[in-house]
Amino acid sequence: MRSLPLTFCAAAAVAAILVPVPAALADSAAGAGREEGGGPRASLTVTPSTVGPGSEVDLRLKGCGGRKAEGTADVLVSPARFSPAADGGLFAETRIGSDTSPGDHDIRVVCEDGRGTEAVGTVTVTDRGRATPVAPVRAGGGGASLAEWEAQEGPGTTHTLTGLVLAAVAAVAVALRSVRRRRPAAE
Numbered sequence: 013m014r015s016l017p018l019t020f021c022a023a024a025a026v027a028a029i030l031v032p033v034p035a036a037l038a039d040s041a042a043g044a045g046r047e048e049g050g051g052p053r054a055s056l057t058v059t060p061s062t063v064g065p066g067s068e069v070d071l072r073l074k075g076c077g078g079r080k081a082e083g084t085a086d087v088l089v090s091p092a093r094f095s096p097a098a099d100g101g102l103f104a105e106t107r108i109g110s111d112t113s114p115g116d117h118d119i120r121v122v123c124e125d126g127r128g129t130e131a132v133g134t135v136t137v138t139d140r141g142r143a144t145p146v147a148p149v150r151a152g153g154g155g156a157s158l159a160e161w162e163a164q165e166g167p168g169t170t171h172t173l174t175g176l177v178l179a180a181v182a183a184v185a186v187a188l189r190s191v192r193r194r195r196p197a198a199e
Contacts, residue, residue, distance in 0.1 A: 056083075056121050056133035064138055066110035071119065071133065073102040078125030085119040087112045087137060094121070114139040 054075035063069060071092055073081055081102050083092035089107045097103035102123075116136050123129035167175075 054121070054123060054129050054131040056119065056131035058119060058133045058135045061134070062136040062138060063108055065108060065112045068105060068107050069135060071104045071106060071121070072097065072099075073104075073121055073123070073131055074100075075131070076102055076121075076123035076125055076129050077127060078123045078129075080124040081121050082124070083119050083121040085117055085135075087117040087135065088119065092119070092121070108135065108137060112137045 054073055057072045057074075059070045059072070060067075071083055071094070073094055076094075079096055079102075081094035081104075083094065083104060083106070087108050089109050092104040092106040094102035094104040114137050116134050119133050119135060121131045121133070123131075
């Protein structure tokens, strides 16, 4: 019985590992092949290349002569600030806005190397239902907890009846035990 869900989970894990690799390679090749700005080109890789609104992405930049760069896009919560990575390129982490519409969105990076080196990468935003917030809610601890508690549904009729039956059984067991203790032992 458990082998079918286990098989589906294994297939989903394999697909999640293998699908982003070709898409990331295609994104970096597309970013490197564009010649819009006329300046030197670098390559930008977005990982993962397909995300939901409110998700975090890693940006890797190769071919930038400087030690800093900045990435901008309408889908980003704030500009991505690149810093040197261990592999010799530049690296940045950023978040996709929670209100971003589904589709392909370009992220444009400009290197601070004095030559105007640019790179463009693409991130695909999918519609995964309700978006997650991009920042903590500024509310008191008790008020935030109470608001969340009120939004949840309570137990259903089945749970209520089960609880009442269990409480009745426990009350009868306690009553019978106390009656046994009061009765003198038979000779």
